[in-house]
Amino acid sequence: MSWTTPKRAFIGAASAEGGTKLNAFDNALLKLGIGNVNLVKLSSVIPAHIEWIEEVHDVPIGMLLPTVYAHIESDEPGMTISAALGIGISENNEGGLIYEYAGYCTKEEAEEMVRKMVEEGFAMRGWKLAEFKVASASITVKDKPAAAIAAVVMFPY
Amino acid sequence: MSWTTPKRAFIGAASAEGGTKLNAFDNALLKLGIGNVNLVKLSSVIPAHIEWIEEVHDVPIGMLLPTVYAHIESDEPGMTISAALGIGISENNEGGLIYEYAGYCTKEEAEEMVRKMVEEGFAMRGWKLAEFKVASASITVKDKPAAAIAAVVMFPY
Amino acid sequence: MSWTTPKRAFIGAASAEGGTKLNAFDNALLKLGIGNVNLVKLSSVIPAHIEWIEEVHDVPIGMLLPTVYAHIESDEPGMTISAALGIGISENNEGGLIYEYAGYCTKEEAEEMVRKMVEEGFAMRGWKLAEFKVASASITVKDKPAAAIAAVVMFPY
Numbered sequence: 001m002s003w004t005t006p007k008r009a010f011i012g013a014a015s016a017e018g019g020t021k022l023n024a025f026d027n028a029l030l031k032l033g034i035g036n037v038n039l040v041k042l043s044s045v046i047p048a049h050i051e052w053i054e055e056v057h058d059v060p061i062g063m064l065l066p067t068v069y070a071h072i073e074s075d076e077p078g079m080t081i082s083a084a085l086g087i088g089i090s091e092n093n094e095g096g097l098i099y100e101y102a103g104y105c106t107k108e109e110a111e112e113m114v115r116k117m118v119e120e121g122f123a124m125r126g127w128k129l130a131e132f133k134v135a136s137a138s139i140t141v142k143d144k145p146a147a148a149i150a151a152v153v154m155f156p157y
Numbered sequence: 158m159s160w161t162t163p164k165r166a167f168i169g170a171a172s173a174e175g176g177t178k179l180n181a182f183d184n185a186l187l188k189l190g191i192g193n194v195n196l197v198k199l200s201s202v203i204p205a206h207i208e209w210i211e212e213v214h215d216v217p218i219g220m221l222l223p224t225v226y227a228h229i230e231s232d233e234p235g236m237t238i239s240a241a242l243g244i245g246i247s248e249n250n251e252g253g254l255i256y257e258y259a260g261y262c263t264k265e266e267a268e269e270m271v272r273k274m275v276e277e278g279f280a281m282r283g284w285k286l287a288e289f290k291v292a293s294a295s296i297t298v299k300d301k302p303a304a305a306i307a308a309v310v311m312f313p314y
Numbered sequence: 315m316s317w318t319t320p321k322r323a324f325i326g327a328a329s330a331e332g333g334t335k336l337n338a339f340d341n342a343l344l345k346l347g348i349g350n351v352n353l354v355k356l357s358s359v360i361p362a363h364i365e366w367i368e369e370v371h372d373v374p375i376g377m378l379l380p381t382v383y384a385h386i387e388s389d390e391p392g393m394t395i396s397a398a399l400g401i402g403i404s405e406n407n408e409g410g411l412i413y414e415y416a417g418y419c420t421k422e423e424a425e426e427m428v429r430k431m432v433e434e435g436f437a438m439r440g441w442k443l444a445e446f447k448v449a450s451a452s453i454t455v456k457d458k459p460a461a462a463i464a465a466v467v468m469f470p471y
Contacts, residue, residue, distance in 0.1 A: 022257070023256075026256075027281060035202075040197060041355065043351075045352050047374065062204030100336070117336055125344070177430070179414070194359055195380065197356060217362065221317065221320075
């Protein structure tokens with residue numbers, strides 16, 4: 001087990017409403033299965049040989065998990081908010097990069113932003129992009145505060 | 158010892174003035190006994206069977222401590238700023254939730270905000286609220302920058 | 315090895331342009347040799363007996379490194395942005411303090427801000443300032459987004 005160089009990761013995105021902006025954020029985390037852990041915000045690099053998992057389970061309540069996330073909350077009715085993560089994986093899974101974007105825009109616009117950022121990040125490093133993943137969520141605010149979140153959660157084992 | 162699933166926690170709140178906003182924040186941390194450690198900001202879940210301690214002591218200078226905190230700084234004379242954390246503990250101490258609020262408002266308003274957020278968080282999870290704690294601090298800015306902070310600091314042992 | 319009380323630290327500052335603000339930030343991190351790790355943001359205390367290193371090398375891709383950093387990004391042509399960290403070391407290297415500043419200002423102004431904050435932090439604690447270091451970077455925005463960053467990266471070994 002190594003907290004400092006994670007072994008596995010989960011990627012997901014969700015949107016939700018709530019009584020407050022923070023509750024909306026919390027409710028989106030619950031939808032992703034990460035509402036009962038502590039997210040420790042990271043900048044955004046994927047360790048080599050990471051294994052991607054489909055679901056978060058059997059994590060103790062309150063466990064600290066290193067997480068890259070993009071999020072946005074709003075209580076302005078009629079506005080559409082979106083959050084996206086673009087994940088680029090290098091050849092032979094020797095590392096990867098994650099770029100975040102969240103804003104008042106459509107899901108497609110957020111996805112396009114992170115795609116461009118991943119491409120530039122790989123070009124700057126001279127890395128070859130073997131695989132591109134995107135996680136994105138979007139919601140149009142109605143009468144309650146809403147949140148959109150995209151996350152990559154990393155696990156020490 | 159486990160950095161990833163804390164065993165003990167301290168809760169406190171303080172306000173202070175300083176020569177700059179950051180110094181005011183720093184001075185509030187000093188009042189809480191956590192001015193000489195490194196806070197690593199968490200989202201906000203309390204591990205099961207946490208033990209609450211009354212005071213922070215015997216912590217090495219610069220130790221990294223996972224901390225949930227709400228804070229606000231201001232240099233606008235006459236304004237009142239407040240920070241609050243609402244902490245809900247589930248039955249049998251099997252976990253808990255922390256919600257943050259900080260803003261230009263009274264201490265009572267900040268406390269009311271976090272109380273509502275805790276109640277919604279418990280309702281969403283179907284958890285029963287066994288105990289509610291609140292930590293809050295407030296200050297009215299005079300001629301120097303001021304800060305209000307509320308914190309739950311977690312310890313690996 | 316101890317993630318919780320770091321043993322060594324690196325200090326540096328850089329500025330860069332990029333296709334987006336986040337890419338500019340990323341490019342500045344690459345210049346500093348910390349573009350392929352995960353920064354975990356800290357508040358700002360230096361452990362006792364820290365050893366300063368000249369360069370970051372042999373760090374696994376995606377490793378989590380506790381980091382104090384100040385940063386600013388801008389895409390407003392003609393504007394100068396600066397980021398600075400002021401580092402005060404106490405007598406006998408028994409601990410230190412780091413204060414951050416980033417804003418629309420010159421490098422000299424940012425450096426002056428952090429110097430004052432370090433002095434106040436030491437005075438408040440009754441510590442004697444044995445050594446003062448500053449890391450700062452500045453850039454004037456042209457036609458592309460730009461970033462300035464100053465960082466102290468800490469290592470568990």
